[in-house]
Amino acid sequence: MTYALLGLGALSIAYGVLMAALYPAGGFFLVWLALGAALVGAGLVERFRLVVCGVCLVVLLAAVGLSAQIATTASATPPAGLDCLVVLGAGLRPDGTPTETLRYRLDAALGYLEENPDTTCIVSGGQGFGESCTEADAMAEYLVGHGLSTDRVTKEEASATTVENIRNSSELLDADATVAIVTNDFHLYRALRIAHKNGLPGAYGLAARTNPLYVPQATLRECAAIVKEALVGNI
Numbered sequence: 001m002t003y004a005l006l007g008l009g010a011l012s013i014a015y016g017v018l019m020a021a022l023y024p025a026g027g028f029f030l031v032w033l034a035l036g037a038a039l040v041g042a043g044l045v046e047r048f049r050l051v052v053c054g055v056c057l058v059v060l061l062a063a064v065g066l067s068a069q070i071a072t073t074a075s076a077t078p079p080a081g082l083d084c085l086v087v088l089g090a091g092l093r094p095d096g097t098p099t100e101t102l103r104y105r106l107d108a109a110l111g112y113l114e115e116n117p118d119t120t121c122i123v124s125g126g127q128g129f130g131e132s133c134t135e136a137d138a139m140a141e142y143l144v145g146h147g148l149s150t151d152r153v154t155k156e157e158a159s160a161t162t163v164e165n166i167r168n169s170s171e172l173l174d175a176d177a178t179v180a181i182v183t184n185d186f187h188l189y190r191a192l193r194i195a196h197k198n199g200l201p202g203a204y205g206l207a208a209r210t211n212p213l214y215v216p217q218a219t220l221r222e223c224a225a226i227v228k229e230a231l232v233g234n235i
Contacts, residue, residue: 089125170199
């Protein structure tokens with residue numbers, strides 16, 4: 001047991017360091033460092049072992065249950081011929097181009113739009129701290145640069161959160177429009193929960209891929225966000 005805890009702790013700390021280097025935004029990598037420290041401590045100090053293992057087991061069971069719902073939602077595909085896609089923003093690089101996560105969303109949207117030429121899209125995202133332009137502007141530029149006609153893209157440039165993305169985008173749509181929300185696979189379950197309560201009750205989901213290295217962090221963070229929003233009731 002001691003060596004297993006020490007090994008898991010070291011692995012968690014190493015992953016936290018990797019996330020700090022690759023995906024530092026939001027500081028969630030600190031969770032992995034804290035978890036690793038707790039596991040190492042439990043491995044070295046026997047009196048802490050039962051508490052740490054008990055807490056980790058509860059968190060693991062909750063994460064597995066929520067992850068199953070996340071994966072099920074992400075595996076579904078929207079029907080063809082929808083009126084519009086709503087592509088959620090996800091941050092920009094210092095040079096004003098989409099981050100890796102956002103590029104995956106835009107590429108997923110492009111794939112659907114190429115197969116459904118009558119479908120339009122809304123790109124949603126305001127200008128965050130340190131960003132040189134609005135996310136919507138960078139997203140539209142990316143889509144047009146990859147061959148999409150400008151008349152198929154509408155920019156929503158005021159949003160700073162997923163709830164605002166949904167609410168503001170819904171105001172740009174006809175009441176009877178058929179819509180799919182485009183976001184990364186780990187985020188789709190929560191995004192659709194938000195959409196169904198904030199102006200897009202019939203929205204479908206279109207899942208974009210995620211860098212495999214980022215999946216554990218993204219999934220755990222998303223589970224925490226789902227629990228938080230359920231507790232405070234702000235979706």
